Amino acid sequence: MVSNLSEREKSVMYGIYKRLPITVDYAQGCRIYDVEGKPYLDFLSGIAVNTLGHSHPKIQNAIEHQIRRYMHLSNYFYQEPQIALAEKLVALSGLSKVYFSNSGAESFEGALKLAAKWGSVRGKKNMYAFSGGFHGRTYGSLSMMDKPLYKEGMGPFLDNKFVLPFNDCEALRAAIDEKTCAVALECIQGEGGISMVTQEFIDELTALRQKYDFLIIADEIQGGVGRTGKFMSYMHYKFTPDIVTLAKGIGGGLPLGAILFHERVADVWVRGNHGTTFGGNAVSCAAGLVVLNEVEEWAESNAAAIGEYLQLRLGELAHNFPRDIVEIRGKGLMVGIVMSYDAQEFVDALLQEKVICNVTAGSVVRVLPPLIIGKQDVDEFIEALTKLLTNRETQSKP
Ligand SMILES: Cc1ncc(COP(=O)(O)O)c(C=O)c1O
Incomplete structure (x- = not known):
């Protein structure tokens, strides 16, 4: 499916964007579903656009x-x-x-x-x-x-x-x-x-x-x-x-x-x-x-509360993987995970775990989820990060 779209696009559109290898069927809340029904956790929100998630x-x-x-x-x-x-x-x-x-x-x-x-x-x-x-x-x-x-x-x-x-x-x-x-x-x-x-x-x-x-x-x-x-x-x-x-x-x-x-x-x-x-x-x-x-009624205070929880969980992760994570920064649901290396490969691997984020400034994983997420979404995100970081650690052992 993706190859079909990519071929069609290549022949008529200016190739200015790097596309993700997902054929999207629909999106709901903080998830994007591909044509096979597989859900992806959307922690990018259309680059800080989908404040209330998808299809509110x-x-x-x-x-x-x-x-x-x-x-x-x-x-x-x-x-x-x-x-x-x-x-x-x-x-x-x-x-x-x-x-x-x-x-x-x-x-x-x-x-x-x-x-x-x-x-x-x-x-x-x-x-x-x-x-x-x-x-x-x-x-x-x-x-x-x-x-x-x-x-x-x-x-x-x-x-x-x-x-x-x-x-x-x-x-x-x-x-x-x-x-x-x-x-x-x-x-x-x-x-x-x-x-x-x-x-x-x-x-x-x-x-x-x-x-x-x-x-x-x-x-x-x-x-x-x-x-x-x-x-x-x-x-x-x-x-x-x-x-x-x-x-x-x-x-x-x-x-x-x-x-x-x-x-x-x-x-x-x-x-x-x-x-x-x-x-x-x-x-x-x-x-x-x-x-x-x-935003006035609840989404802004949710961003503050869940943002604190996100930073807490990411802080634990940074503590457990000090060789990979240099710093966690940001406020609310605008968060950067500063890696000790170029973050693109890491973000690509995250996509394989069905989590969508992107990279800014080379080494920073940018986390911009919709303001409606709950603790269970953060837990799912942390679980995917933990899996990847553990894999990297295992692979780097002699
Ligand atoms: C802080 C800031 N200003 C301006 C822009 C430009 O916005 P647009 O892409 O809608 O022109 C962006 C887009 O990423 C941004 O992050």
Whole structure:
């Protein structure tokens, strides 16, 4: 089956993605089933998208209901699902206004444009981001990233955009001045290997904001919407960003993104400055409202509680296999298992045990399960990891 699909795909599609060798039939909760009925434990969630797992009945009902009313009207119209979702986002974040987009890169791109407009009347042009950060594949986003694979041969990139070392207070102090317009960061870097910003670095950043007056953009595209056990990953720290970007998990499986604005920047754009055809699509917003309701009611606190259990069990594993596991890091259900070797082979072997994860930053197994998992799912995951690590240990014995 897979070979059939792979042959067909190869002849007509650009081979830009590495596909997993599974022919998916359907997906339910935290499991993906292949055409032979074999279940795979999905601890990747469509890369932090399926917040409530697959085929959640409330999301399906909301989508069905919305589809029968209307699917797309365009942003010429007031739309109840958009407004209801924006009200919820404002209530849960404490921020002041919302703009809807379709994806993460688009949200981040919009945030840069907004910051640029804010800076343009203040003589501020310079924008900074951090090494290991990931903000999308558009020119704006790429200009704020430093991974060569994403950029080589595709320049020139935007002017006045700089990448500084992550968590380096001295480098931050040396770079930031009155010409600084914005600083963007993921408080927990997803692609960068589930690396967390330190409170010390945030304190330095906010002190510099006080001194030089610039905007802080929190990219919550991967770490937002309850995944880390708080509504946004920045809420684990003592500060408030001026702009927040969202996407991925907010649509519960449908394409949706958002920019959230602190009141400081809520009036920067005037009508026509920015816009989109599909952004805030009514069906995506209807799904998003279910996601936020469930996140508020229980999924976020479940992520915190099960996340603690996951870290506890992984900590035991690290203790039992110190030659393989270097560190466990992250918050809630955004967790990295740092291996002492390239993690790809390990993740491939995990797939043979019917567990889906992926690799970031070379040696980090990225664990992003849906927020609905229970302790028994964690136990199943740990059992598969234990089996693999025990096998490796046995094989390495002379
Ligand atoms: C933190 C972060 N920002 C931005 C993006 C880009 O999102 P998208 O792929 O929806 O454009 C991603 C995607 O992985 C991300 O993790």
